Amino acid sequence: MDDPPPRTGFWRGARVAGATVLCVLAVVDLAVWNTAMDGAFWPLVILAPAIAAVIWPASRRPPWLTPEVRAGVPATASLAFTVVNHVAGGPLTAGPGEALALLCLLLVAVRGVRPSRLAPIAAVAALAVVALPFRERPADESLFDDQFGVAVVLALLTAIFAGFGGYLRTMDERYRRRRAALVGARRAERLAMAADLHDFVAHHVTGILVQAQMGQAVLTLQPERLGPILAGIERAAGETLESMRRTVGVLRTDPGAADGTRPAGDLAALPGLVEDFSRAGPPVTLLPCPQVPADLPHEVQVAAFRVVQEALTNVRRHGADATEVTVELLYADRRLTVVVLDDGTTPASGAVARGTGFGLTGLDERVTALGGRLTAGPRAGGGWELTAVLPATRPQGR
Numbered sequence: 001m002d003d004p005p006p007r008t009g010f011w012r013g014a015r016v017a018g019a020t021v022l023c024v025l026a027v028v029d030l031a032v033w034n035t036a037m038d039g040a041f042w043p044l045v046i047l048a049p050a051i052a053a054v055i056w057p058a059s060r061r062p063p064w065l066t067p068e069v070r071a072g073v074p075a076t077a078s079l080a081f082t083v084v085n086h087v088a089g090g091p092l093t094a095g096p097g098e099a100l101a102l103l104c105l106l107l108v109a110v111r112g113v114r115p116s117r118l119a120p121i122a123a124v125a126a127l128a129v130v131a132l133p134f135r136e137r138p139a140d141e142s143l144f145d146d147q148f149g150v151a152v153v154l155a156l157l158t159a160i161f162a163g164f165g166g167y168l169r170t171m172d173e174r175y176r177r178r179r180a181a182l183v184g185a186r187r188a189e190r191l192a193m194a195a196d197l198h199d200f201v202a203h204h205v206t207g208i209l210v211q212a213q214m215g216q217a218v219l220t221l222q223p224e225r226l227g228p229i230l231a232g233i234e235r236a237a238g239e240t241l242e243s244m245r246r247t248v249g250v251l252r253t254d255p256g257a258a259d260g261t262r263p264a265g266d267l268a269a270l271p272g273l274v275e276d277f278s279r280a281g282p283p284v285t286l287l288p289c290p291q292v293p294a295d296l297p298h299e300v301q302v303a304a305f306r307v308v309q310e311a312l313t314n315v316r317r318h319g320a321d322a323t324e325v326t327v328e329l330l331y332a333d334r335r336l337t338v339v340v341l342d343d344g345t346t347p348a349s350g351a352v353a354r355g356t357g358f359g360l361t362g363l364d365e366r367v368t369a370l371g372g373r374l375t376a377g378p379r380a381g382g383g384w385e386l387t388a389v390l391p392a393t394r395p396q397g398r
Helices: 008-035 044-055 067-088 094-111 115-130 144-219 223-248 265-282 296-316 360-367
Strands: 284-287 325-332 335-342 373-378 384-391
Touching: 008 044, 008 094, 044 067, 044 094, 044 335, 067 094, 067 115, 067 223, 094 115, 094 144, 115 144, 144 223, 144 360, 265 284, 265 296, 265 325, 296 335, 296 360, 296 384, 360 373
Parallel strands: 284 325
Antiparallel strands: 325 335, 335 384, 373 384
Protein backbone atom coordinates (compact mmCIF):
# COMPACT_ATOMS: atom_id res chain seq x y z
CA MET A 1 0.00 0.00 0.00
CA ASP A 2 1.52 3.30 -1.12
CA ASP A 3 1.22 6.99 -0.40
CA PRO A 4 0.08 7.24 3.20
CA PRO A 5 -1.19 10.63 4.32
CA PRO A 6 1.49 13.19 5.12
CA ARG A 7 2.66 13.12 8.73
CA THR A 8 1.87 16.03 11.01
CA GLY A 9 4.26 17.41 13.60
CA PHE A 10 2.67 15.23 16.27
CA TRP A 11 3.26 12.03 14.34
CA ARG A 12 6.83 13.00 13.49
CA GLY A 13 7.53 13.63 17.16
CA ALA A 14 5.91 10.34 18.14
CA ARG A 15 8.03 8.50 15.59
CA VAL A 16 11.24 10.09 16.89
CA ALA A 17 10.30 9.30 20.49
CA GLY A 18 9.46 5.71 19.62
CA ALA A 19 12.72 5.23 17.72
CA THR A 20 14.64 6.63 20.69
CA VAL A 21 12.96 4.23 23.13
CA LEU A 22 13.55 1.35 20.75
CA CYS A 23 17.28 2.13 20.47
CA VAL A 24 17.63 2.42 24.27
CA LEU A 25 15.97 -0.97 24.76
CA ALA A 26 18.21 -2.44 22.07
CA VAL A 27 21.24 -1.27 24.06
CA VAL A 28 19.73 -3.03 27.10
CA ASP A 29 19.42 -6.20 25.05
CA LEU A 30 23.06 -5.97 24.00
CA ALA A 31 24.20 -5.40 27.58
CA VAL A 32 22.25 -8.45 28.80
CA TRP A 33 23.58 -10.64 25.99
CA ASN A 34 27.13 -9.43 26.55
CA THR A 35 26.93 -10.38 30.21
CA ALA A 36 25.12 -13.68 29.78
CA MET A 37 27.12 -14.91 26.82
CA ASP A 38 30.65 -13.81 27.71
CA GLY A 39 30.87 -10.90 25.28
CA ALA A 40 29.27 -12.62 22.30
CA PHE A 41 27.36 -10.20 20.11
CA TRP A 42 26.19 -12.64 17.45
CA PRO A 43 22.52 -12.14 18.49
CA LEU A 44 22.85 -8.84 16.61
CA VAL A 45 21.95 -10.82 13.49
CA ILE A 46 18.41 -10.90 14.92
CA LEU A 47 18.15 -7.49 16.50
CA ALA A 48 19.94 -5.34 13.90
CA PRO A 49 17.64 -6.13 10.93
CA ALA A 50 14.55 -5.65 13.08
CA ILE A 51 15.72 -2.24 14.39
CA ALA A 52 16.78 -1.13 10.91
CA ALA A 53 13.46 -2.15 9.39
CA VAL A 54 11.61 -0.03 11.96
CA ILE A 55 13.67 3.18 11.97
CA TRP A 56 14.84 3.33 8.33
CA PRO A 57 13.54 6.71 6.99
CA ALA A 58 10.82 6.30 4.40
CA SER A 59 12.45 8.79 2.04
CA ARG A 60 15.64 6.70 1.90
CA ARG A 61 14.24 3.19 1.67
CA PRO A 62 15.30 1.28 -1.45
CA PRO A 63 12.51 -0.03 -3.66
CA TRP A 64 13.04 -3.60 -2.55
CA LEU A 65 12.44 -2.74 1.13
CA THR A 66 8.68 -3.20 0.93
CA PRO A 67 6.44 -3.63 4.00
CA GLU A 68 6.43 -7.36 3.27
CA VAL A 69 10.23 -7.53 3.49
CA ARG A 70 10.48 -5.16 6.45
CA ALA A 71 8.04 -7.15 8.56
CA GLY A 72 8.41 -10.67 7.20
CA VAL A 73 12.19 -11.20 7.22
CA PRO A 74 13.00 -10.07 10.81
CA ALA A 75 9.89 -11.79 12.20
CA THR A 76 10.73 -15.05 10.44
CA ALA A 77 14.36 -14.89 11.64
CA SER A 78 13.30 -14.21 15.22
CA LEU A 79 10.78 -17.04 15.25
CA ALA A 80 13.33 -19.44 13.74
CA PHE A 81 15.93 -18.51 16.37
CA THR A 82 13.34 -19.01 19.12
CA VAL A 83 12.40 -22.49 17.89
CA VAL A 84 16.00 -23.62 17.28
CA ASN A 85 17.31 -22.25 20.59
CA HIS A 86 14.43 -23.78 22.59
CA VAL A 87 14.84 -27.20 20.98
CA ALA A 88 18.63 -27.16 21.34
CA GLY A 89 18.58 -25.68 24.83
CA GLY A 90 20.92 -22.87 23.82
CA PRO A 91 21.79 -19.80 25.90
CA LEU A 92 20.12 -17.20 23.67
CA THR A 93 17.44 -15.10 25.39
CA ALA A 94 15.03 -12.43 24.20
CA GLY A 95 15.09 -8.85 25.44
CA PRO A 96 12.63 -5.93 25.48
CA GLY A 97 14.28 -4.26 22.48
CA GLU A 98 13.60 -7.21 20.24
CA ALA A 99 10.03 -7.50 21.55
CA LEU A 100 9.29 -3.82 20.83
CA ALA A 101 10.89 -4.02 17.39
CA LEU A 102 8.74 -7.02 16.46
CA LEU A 103 5.61 -5.26 17.75
CA CYS A 104 6.43 -2.25 15.59
CA LEU A 105 6.97 -4.51 12.60
CA LEU A 106 3.61 -6.14 13.27
CA LEU A 107 2.07 -2.67 13.08
CA VAL A 108 3.94 -2.09 9.82
CA ALA A 109 2.59 -5.36 8.42
CA VAL A 110 -1.02 -4.72 9.38
CA ARG A 111 -0.85 -1.18 8.04
CA GLY A 112 1.10 -1.59 4.83
CA VAL A 113 1.22 -5.16 3.52
CA ARG A 114 -1.01 -5.79 0.53
CA PRO A 115 -4.20 -7.73 1.41
CA SER A 116 -3.19 -10.94 -0.39
CA ARG A 117 -0.07 -11.29 1.80
CA LEU A 118 -1.28 -9.68 4.99
CA ALA A 119 -2.55 -12.76 6.87
CA PRO A 120 0.60 -14.95 6.73
CA ILE A 121 3.06 -12.12 7.42
CA ALA A 122 0.99 -10.69 10.28
CA ALA A 123 0.59 -14.19 11.73
CA VAL A 124 4.36 -14.83 11.65
CA ALA A 125 5.07 -11.45 13.28
CA ALA A 126 2.46 -12.03 16.01
CA LEU A 127 3.69 -15.55 16.68
CA ALA A 128 7.31 -14.35 16.85
CA VAL A 129 6.33 -11.85 19.57
CA VAL A 130 4.29 -14.27 21.66
CA ALA A 131 6.97 -17.00 21.38
CA LEU A 132 9.80 -14.77 22.69
CA PRO A 133 9.46 -15.85 26.37
CA PHE A 134 9.92 -19.50 25.35
CA ARG A 135 13.19 -18.94 23.49
CA GLU A 136 15.21 -20.08 26.52
CA ARG A 137 14.32 -23.51 27.89
CA PRO A 138 14.20 -23.16 31.71
CA ALA A 139 16.11 -25.57 33.89
CA ASP A 140 13.20 -25.64 36.34
CA GLU A 141 9.82 -26.67 34.97
CA SER A 142 8.10 -24.30 37.40
CA LEU A 143 9.52 -21.35 35.44
CA PHE A 144 7.20 -22.22 32.58
CA ASP A 145 4.44 -20.43 34.50
CA ASP A 146 6.47 -17.22 34.44
CA GLN A 147 7.13 -17.62 30.75
CA PHE A 148 3.44 -18.18 30.13
CA GLY A 149 2.57 -15.02 32.07
CA VAL A 150 4.98 -12.95 29.98
CA ALA A 151 3.52 -14.53 26.83
CA VAL A 152 0.02 -13.43 27.89
CA VAL A 153 1.23 -9.85 28.33
CA LEU A 154 2.93 -9.94 24.94
CA ALA A 155 -0.23 -11.38 23.39
CA LEU A 156 -2.18 -8.42 24.77
CA LEU A 157 0.39 -5.97 23.38
CA THR A 158 0.24 -7.82 20.07
CA ALA A 159 -3.52 -7.27 19.89
CA ILE A 160 -3.09 -3.56 20.72
CA PHE A 161 -0.43 -2.98 18.08
CA ALA A 162 -2.37 -4.96 15.48
CA GLY A 163 -5.50 -2.97 16.25
CA PHE A 164 -3.65 0.32 15.95
CA GLY A 165 -2.15 -0.84 12.66
CA GLY A 166 -5.64 -1.67 11.41
CA TYR A 167 -6.83 1.80 12.41
CA LEU A 168 -3.95 3.43 10.52
CA ARG A 169 -4.67 1.21 7.51
CA THR A 170 -8.28 2.43 7.51
CA MET A 171 -7.19 6.05 7.74
CA ASP A 172 -4.70 5.55 4.89
CA GLU A 173 -7.44 4.08 2.73
CA ARG A 174 -9.77 6.97 3.50
CA TYR A 175 -7.01 9.42 2.61
CA ARG A 176 -6.35 7.65 -0.70
CA ARG A 177 -10.03 7.58 -1.61
CA ARG A 178 -10.44 11.25 -0.77
CA ARG A 179 -7.33 12.19 -2.75
CA ALA A 180 -8.56 10.16 -5.73
CA ALA A 181 -11.93 11.91 -5.50
CA LEU A 182 -10.23 15.31 -5.39
CA VAL A 183 -8.12 14.46 -8.42
CA GLY A 184 -11.21 13.19 -10.23
CA ALA A 185 -13.15 16.36 -9.43
CA ARG A 186 -10.35 18.57 -10.71
CA ARG A 187 -9.90 16.47 -13.83
CA ALA A 188 -13.63 16.51 -14.56
CA GLU A 189 -13.65 20.30 -14.23
CA ARG A 190 -10.67 20.61 -16.56
CA LEU A 191 -12.38 18.37 -19.11
CA ALA A 192 -15.52 20.49 -18.81
CA MET A 193 -13.36 23.54 -19.48
CA ALA A 194 -11.94 21.78 -22.53
CA ALA A 195 -15.48 21.15 -23.79
CA ASP A 196 -16.37 24.82 -23.21
CA LEU A 197 -13.21 25.85 -25.06
CA HIS A 198 -14.12 23.59 -27.98
CA ASP A 199 -17.58 25.16 -28.30
CA PHE A 200 -16.20 28.70 -28.01
CA VAL A 201 -13.39 28.18 -30.52
CA ALA A 202 -15.71 26.43 -32.97
CA HIS A 203 -18.10 29.38 -32.80
CA HIS A 204 -15.41 31.98 -33.45
CA VAL A 205 -13.57 29.98 -36.10
CA THR A 206 -16.87 29.60 -37.96
CA GLY A 207 -17.32 33.37 -37.76
CA ILE A 208 -13.79 33.94 -39.00
CA LEU A 209 -14.44 31.59 -41.92
CA VAL A 210 -17.66 33.38 -42.88
CA GLN A 211 -16.01 36.80 -42.68
CA ALA A 212 -13.05 35.59 -44.74
CA GLN A 213 -15.46 34.36 -47.42
CA MET A 214 -17.21 37.72 -47.36
CA GLY A 215 -13.82 39.46 -47.69
CA GLN A 216 -13.06 37.43 -50.80
CA ALA A 217 -16.45 38.34 -52.24
CA VAL A 218 -16.11 42.11 -51.74
CA LEU A 219 -12.38 42.31 -52.53
CA THR A 220 -12.96 43.17 -56.19
CA LEU A 221 -16.47 44.65 -56.10
CA GLN A 222 -16.49 46.75 -52.90
CA PRO A 223 -12.93 46.99 -51.54
CA GLU A 224 -13.95 49.81 -49.16
CA ARG A 225 -15.90 47.27 -47.10
CA LEU A 226 -12.84 45.07 -46.60
CA GLY A 227 -11.46 47.08 -43.65
CA PRO A 228 -14.32 46.37 -41.18
CA ILE A 229 -14.32 42.72 -42.22
CA LEU A 230 -10.61 42.36 -41.53
CA ALA A 231 -11.04 44.15 -38.20
CA GLY A 232 -13.76 41.68 -37.24
CA ILE A 233 -11.52 38.75 -38.21
CA GLU A 234 -8.70 40.20 -36.12
CA ARG A 235 -10.96 40.72 -33.10
CA ALA A 236 -12.45 37.23 -33.28
CA ALA A 237 -9.02 35.67 -33.72
CA GLY A 238 -7.69 37.62 -30.73
CA GLU A 239 -10.58 36.49 -28.54
CA THR A 240 -10.09 32.89 -29.62
CA LEU A 241 -6.35 32.87 -29.00
CA GLU A 242 -6.74 34.50 -25.57
CA SER A 243 -9.40 32.00 -24.54
CA MET A 244 -7.19 29.14 -25.67
CA ARG A 245 -4.18 30.55 -23.84
CA ARG A 246 -6.04 30.92 -20.55
CA THR A 247 -7.90 27.63 -20.71
CA VAL A 248 -5.48 25.17 -22.29
CA GLY A 249 -2.84 26.10 -19.72
CA VAL A 250 -4.74 24.23 -17.01
CA LEU A 251 -5.62 21.13 -18.99
CA ARG A 252 -3.73 17.90 -18.40
CA THR A 253 -2.93 14.94 -20.60
CA ASP A 254 -4.25 12.25 -18.24
CA PRO A 255 -7.10 10.21 -19.67
CA GLY A 256 -10.67 10.26 -18.47
CA ALA A 257 -14.09 11.44 -19.43
CA ALA A 258 -16.34 14.05 -17.96
CA ASP A 259 -19.82 13.03 -16.94
CA GLY A 260 -21.40 15.33 -19.53
CA THR A 261 -24.44 15.98 -17.35
CA ARG A 262 -23.66 19.53 -16.24
CA PRO A 263 -25.11 22.20 -18.52
CA ALA A 264 -22.84 25.03 -19.63
CA GLY A 265 -23.91 28.67 -19.59
CA ASP A 266 -22.84 32.27 -19.46
CA LEU A 267 -24.02 35.50 -17.87
CA ALA A 268 -26.99 35.66 -20.23
CA ALA A 269 -28.16 32.29 -18.87
CA LEU A 270 -28.10 33.41 -15.21
CA PRO A 271 -31.71 34.69 -15.10
CA GLY A 272 -32.95 31.32 -16.38
CA LEU A 273 -30.80 29.46 -13.85
CA VAL A 274 -32.11 31.60 -11.00
CA GLU A 275 -35.69 31.21 -12.19
CA ASP A 276 -35.42 27.43 -12.38
CA PHE A 277 -33.98 27.28 -8.87
CA SER A 278 -36.70 29.54 -7.44
CA ARG A 279 -39.45 27.24 -8.71
CA ALA A 280 -38.33 24.36 -6.46
CA GLY A 281 -36.50 26.20 -3.69
CA PRO A 282 -36.39 29.47 -1.83
CA PRO A 283 -36.73 32.63 -3.92
CA VAL A 284 -33.47 33.91 -5.39
CA THR A 285 -32.78 37.59 -5.89
CA LEU A 286 -30.47 38.36 -8.80
CA LEU A 287 -28.69 41.69 -8.55
CA PRO A 288 -27.01 42.35 -11.90
CA CYS A 289 -24.39 45.03 -12.41
CA PRO A 290 -24.88 47.51 -15.26
CA GLN A 291 -21.12 48.07 -15.42
CA VAL A 292 -20.41 44.46 -16.48
CA PRO A 293 -19.15 44.61 -20.09
CA ALA A 294 -21.17 42.71 -22.63
CA ASP A 295 -18.04 41.28 -24.24
CA LEU A 296 -16.50 39.58 -21.20
CA PRO A 297 -14.26 36.64 -22.14
CA HIS A 298 -16.34 33.58 -22.72
CA GLU A 299 -14.45 31.45 -20.17
CA VAL A 300 -15.00 34.13 -17.49
CA GLN A 301 -18.75 34.12 -18.15
CA VAL A 302 -18.85 30.32 -17.98
CA ALA A 303 -16.92 30.37 -14.70
CA ALA A 304 -19.34 32.94 -13.21
CA PHE A 305 -22.27 30.78 -14.30
CA ARG A 306 -20.66 27.73 -12.70
CA VAL A 307 -20.09 29.63 -9.44
CA VAL A 308 -23.78 30.50 -9.19
CA GLN A 309 -24.82 27.00 -10.26
CA GLU A 310 -22.65 25.30 -7.63
CA ALA A 311 -23.68 27.77 -4.93
CA LEU A 312 -27.39 27.19 -5.58
CA THR A 313 -26.84 23.43 -5.62
CA ASN A 314 -25.14 23.67 -2.22
CA VAL A 315 -28.06 25.71 -0.88
CA ARG A 316 -30.37 22.80 -1.71
CA ARG A 317 -28.05 20.29 -0.07
CA HIS A 318 -26.74 22.14 2.95
CA GLY A 319 -29.25 24.94 3.57
CA ALA A 320 -32.62 23.33 3.01
CA ASP A 321 -34.29 25.78 5.42
CA ALA A 322 -33.04 28.85 3.57
CA THR A 323 -35.67 31.57 3.08
CA GLU A 324 -33.58 34.03 1.12
CA VAL A 325 -30.83 33.62 -1.47
CA THR A 326 -29.05 36.53 -3.12
CA VAL A 327 -26.88 36.44 -6.23
CA GLU A 328 -24.96 39.64 -6.85
CA LEU A 329 -22.60 40.61 -9.66
CA LEU A 330 -20.05 43.39 -9.21
CA TYR A 331 -17.55 44.84 -11.66
CA ALA A 332 -14.60 47.05 -10.77
CA ASP A 333 -10.94 47.33 -11.74
CA ARG A 334 -11.49 44.93 -14.63
CA ARG A 335 -12.59 42.20 -12.25
CA LEU A 336 -15.93 40.46 -12.09
CA THR A 337 -17.04 39.50 -8.57
CA VAL A 338 -19.81 36.97 -8.02
CA VAL A 339 -21.33 36.79 -4.52
CA VAL A 340 -23.97 34.23 -3.48
CA LEU A 341 -25.51 34.56 0.00
CA ASP A 342 -28.07 32.40 1.78
CA ASP A 343 -29.47 32.10 5.31
CA GLY A 344 -29.88 28.31 5.42
CA THR A 345 -28.48 26.27 8.31
CA THR A 346 -30.13 22.82 8.04
CA PRO A 347 -28.76 20.15 5.65
CA ALA A 348 -31.20 18.35 3.38
CA SER A 349 -31.94 14.64 3.70
CA GLY A 350 -32.51 11.78 1.30
CA ALA A 351 -31.61 11.99 -2.36
CA VAL A 352 -31.32 15.77 -2.31
CA ALA A 353 -28.37 15.60 0.07
CA ARG A 354 -26.39 13.19 -2.06
CA GLY A 355 -23.36 14.49 -3.86
CA THR A 356 -19.65 13.92 -4.31
CA GLY A 357 -18.69 16.61 -1.80
CA PHE A 358 -16.04 17.93 -4.20
CA GLY A 359 -18.03 20.48 -6.18
CA LEU A 360 -16.17 23.39 -4.65
CA THR A 361 -12.86 21.66 -5.40
CA GLY A 362 -13.61 21.52 -9.11
CA LEU A 363 -14.97 25.05 -9.02
CA ASP A 364 -11.80 26.30 -7.36
CA GLU A 365 -9.79 24.57 -10.10
CA ARG A 366 -11.69 26.53 -12.74
CA VAL A 367 -11.54 29.89 -10.96
CA THR A 368 -7.85 29.74 -10.06
CA ALA A 369 -7.01 28.56 -13.58
CA LEU A 370 -8.36 31.88 -14.83
CA GLY A 371 -6.24 33.81 -12.35
CA GLY A 372 -9.09 34.42 -9.90
CA ARG A 373 -9.82 33.35 -6.37
CA LEU A 374 -12.69 31.56 -4.66
CA THR A 375 -13.71 31.84 -1.01
CA ALA A 376 -16.52 30.09 0.81
CA GLY A 377 -17.54 30.03 4.43
CA PRO A 378 -20.30 30.58 6.98
CA ARG A 379 -21.86 34.00 7.46
CA ALA A 380 -22.20 35.78 10.76
CA GLY A 381 -25.64 34.99 12.13
CA GLY A 382 -26.12 31.84 10.02
CA GLY A 383 -26.03 30.89 6.40
CA TRP A 384 -23.29 30.64 3.83
CA GLU A 385 -21.39 32.96 1.52
CA LEU A 386 -19.59 32.05 -1.69
CA THR A 387 -17.47 34.68 -3.43
CA ALA A 388 -15.53 34.40 -6.66
CA VAL A 389 -13.32 37.14 -8.09
CA LEU A 390 -12.52 36.68 -11.78
CA PRO A 391 -10.18 38.77 -13.93
CA ALA A 392 -12.10 40.19 -16.86
CA THR A 393 -9.26 41.61 -18.95
CA ARG A 394 -8.94 41.21 -22.66
CA PRO A 395 -5.67 41.61 -24.57
CA GLN A 396 -5.46 44.45 -27.05
CA GLY A 397 -5.84 43.69 -30.73
CA ARG A 398 -2.77 42.32 -32.44
